[in-house]
Amino acid sequence: MNKFPSRILSSARDFLASIAVCGAAIAPAHMEAAAPxxxxxxxxxxxxxxxxxxxxxxxxxxxELEAGGEKFFDSEGNQADCMRLLKEECGVNAIRLRVWVNxxxxxxxxxxxxxxxxxxxxxxxxxxxxxxFSDSWADPSQQRMPKAWExxxxxxxxxxxxxxxxxxxxxxxxxxxxxKWVQVGNEVPNGMMLPxxxxxxxxxxxxxxxxxxxxxxxxxxYPDTPVILHIDRGNNExxxxxxxxxxxxxxxxxxxxxxxxxxxxxxxxxEQTDELIANIKRVKERYGKPVMICEIGxxxxxxxxxxxxxxxxxDEYKASKSFEGIFYWEPEAPAGYNxxxxxxxxxxxRPTKALSPFKNFKPNN
Numbered sequence: 001m002n003k004f005p006s007r008i009l010s011s012a013r014d015f016l017a018s019i020a021v022c023g024a025a026i027a028p029a030h031m032e033a034a035a036p037x038x039x040x041x042x043x044x045x046x047x048x049x050x051x052x053x054x055x056x057x058x059x060x061x062x063x064e065l066e067a068g069g070e071k072f073f074d075s076e077g078n079q080a081d082c083m084r085l086l087k088e089e090c091g092v093n094a095i096r097l098r099v100w101v102n103x104x105x106x107x108x109x110x111x112x113x114x115x116x117x118x119x120x121x122x123x124x125x126x127x128x129x130x131x132x133f134s135d136s137w138a139d140p141s142q143q144r145m146p147k148a149w150e151x152x153x154x155x156x157x158x159x160x161x162x163x164x165x166x167x168x169x170x171x172x173x174x175x176x177x178x179x180k181w182v183q184v185g186n187e188v189p190n191g192m193m194l195p196x197x198x199x200x201x202x203x204x205x206x207x208x209x210x211x212x213x214x215x216x217x218x219x220x221x222y223p224d225t226p227v228i229l230h231i232d233r234g235n236n237e238x239x240x241x242x243x244x245x246x247x248x249x250x251x252x253x254x255x256x257x258x259x260x261x262x263x264x265x266x267x268x269x270x271e272q273t274d275e276l277i278a279n280i281k282r283v284k285e286r287y288g289k290p291v292m293i294c295e296i297g298x299x300x301x302x303x304x305x306x307x308x309x310x311x312x313x314x315d316e317y318k319a320s321k322s323f324e325g326i327f328y329w330e331p332e333a334p335a336g337y338n339x340x341x342x343x344x345x346x347x348x349x350r351p352t353k354a355l356s357p358f359k360n361f362k363p364n365n
Contacts, residue, residue, distance in 0.1 A: 053317070054126060054180075054325035055358040056094035057086050058295065061333050063116060064107045070334065073349045082332050083119055090351050091359030095120040096128040096294065096327045098186065099168055101146040102135045110168050117177050128181040128294070128327065129172070130230075131165060131214060139187045140232055143194045154206055157196055158213040165217035173221055182227050183294065184214035187260055189231040189243050199246065208250045215253050230258030230294050235275035240283050248287065256324065257283060260295035262343070263309070269298060273309050277316050280323050291322070295329040297343030303352035306345070310357040318364050331355060 062082055074080045075089060086092035097116055100108040113129070120127055132138035135146050149160050165184070172179055185192040188207070191199035197207040215227050229247065233239050244257070261276050263269035280291050293313070298306040313326060331345035331354070345354040 051093075051363050053361075053363055054094035054128075054292075054327065055091055055361060056096055056128065056325060056327035057090075057092045057331050058096040058098070058130075058327055058329045059083065059086070059116065059332055060096075060098040060108055061330055061337070063112055064105075065333065065337075071349050072332065072346070075350070081119075083123055083125065085351065086332065086355075087123055087125060089359070090331070090345070090355040091357075091361060092125070092328075092331075092355070093358075094126045094128065094180070094325070094327070096130055098130045098132055100132055100135055101164060102148055104135070108132075110171060113168065114171055114175060117172055118175060121175075121177050126180040127172075127177060128183065128228075129169070129179050130183040130186055130294070131168070132186045133161060133164070133193050133210075133214075138185070138192060140190050143188070143190060143192045143197070145193045145196070149193070154196060154209065157193065157206075158209055161193075161210055161213040162217040165214050166221060169218060169221040179222050179225055181256070181292070182218045182222065182225055183230050183258060184211055184218065184227055184254075185230060187230060187232040187295075189233075189239060199243070202246065202249075204246055204250045204252075208247075208252050211252055211254070226255035226290075227253075228256045228258040228292060228294065229254035230260070232260040232262075232295075234259030234261040234293065235263075235272045235279055237275070237279050237282060240279060241286075244283065244287055255289070257287065257289045257291045258294040259291060260329075261293060262295070262297050266299050266302060266305075269302075269305055269309055273312050277313070277322070281320070284322060290324045292324045293326040296326055297329045298354070299342050300335045300344040300347070300352070300354075303345065303354040306354040307356050310355070314357055314361050328355060 059082065072080050072082045072085050074085055083095070097113050098108050099110070099113050103109045106112055117127055133146065134144050136144070149157060152160060169179065189199065191197040191205065191207045193210055196205070197210045198205045199207050218225065218227050229252070231239070231243055263272045284291050298309060310326070317323060328345065329343065330341065333341050333344050334346065335342060335344045345352050
């Protein structure tokens with residue numbers, strides 16, 4: 001049930017003029033310089049192995065990596081565009097991109113997202129857009145309010161959320177980009193845009209209003225695109241029961257449940273994968289919503305185990321169709337990147353075997 005003011009959407013575009021919601025109107029030169037010339041290489045009718053089941057990759061770091069000099073190579077040692085490499089040699093058939101509000105340097109801001117989205121479009125890779133509603137990372141350990149919004153009242157915050165979503169998605173739509181999925185918030189078991197959107201115990205605080213603002217704004221631009229409510233620890237049954245019961249109690253509208261799954265400790269990946277599968281089936285039945293694995297990853301030195309984990313999940317999909325797809329998080333980033341990233345699927349710029357199940361996947365008819 002929609003119980004929040006419909007004026008949120010009608011005021012969104014006007015509100016853009018009075019708040020700082022995104023980066024500059026023109027992509028910074030360092031972003032344009034970083035992007036390989038893919039538009040001429042890949043015609044818009046390029047064939048992609050998209051069969052209605054996304055085997056995706058989150059590549060939010062890609063343009064920043066390229067600007068820093070990172071290079072990628074195919075199986076023959078030739079330098080290659082990363083998205084093309086992910087598609088042709090790793091079997092990736094969809095892309096996920098995060099959106100930050102006013103990011104330092106512009107990375108993951110609107111113009112950077114548009115640049116990467118156009119590249120994905122040229123390869124016919126369907127797109128998931130992941131709104132963080134922060135100027136930088138948003139996850140269970142940090143859900144910081146965008147600096148420009150810190151002094152806003154609740155009505156101003158809901159308008160800011162709607163305006164930000166409207167602005168970014170409208171720009172994508174005007175560019176002819178077909179967004180297949182939208183995430184409103186990223187890993188939000190503790191809420192988003194703290195303190196206003198905090199979620200704790202049996203108190204959802206103002207999270208329902210803020211989420212609803214994003215939900216309605218997304219539907220106004222892409223009416224048929226499912227909106228995802230995403231939290232972490234996909235194998236944690238207790239967490240999912242508490243959080244989604246609370247969302248149900250507060251009449252929060254969403255179309256799809258999103259999960260992150262990063263086995264820890266690493267040597268427990270097998271039993272935790274079984275827990276993930278069991279939890280997917282349980283929440284799908286309990287809440288009547290489809291489930292997407294929006295993020296997944298395993299240590300870069302465990303490429304064999306990663307392939308086994310993905311194979312296990314894809315076998316489960318073929319057997320029961322219990323979830324809607326999988327997105328690996330930042331497979332292209334080198335080991336140790338950004339202060340210690342350890343879930344890469346590339347070594348020395350070349351893909352490992354970690355994503356090979358994507359390449360070999362053949363869905364049941």
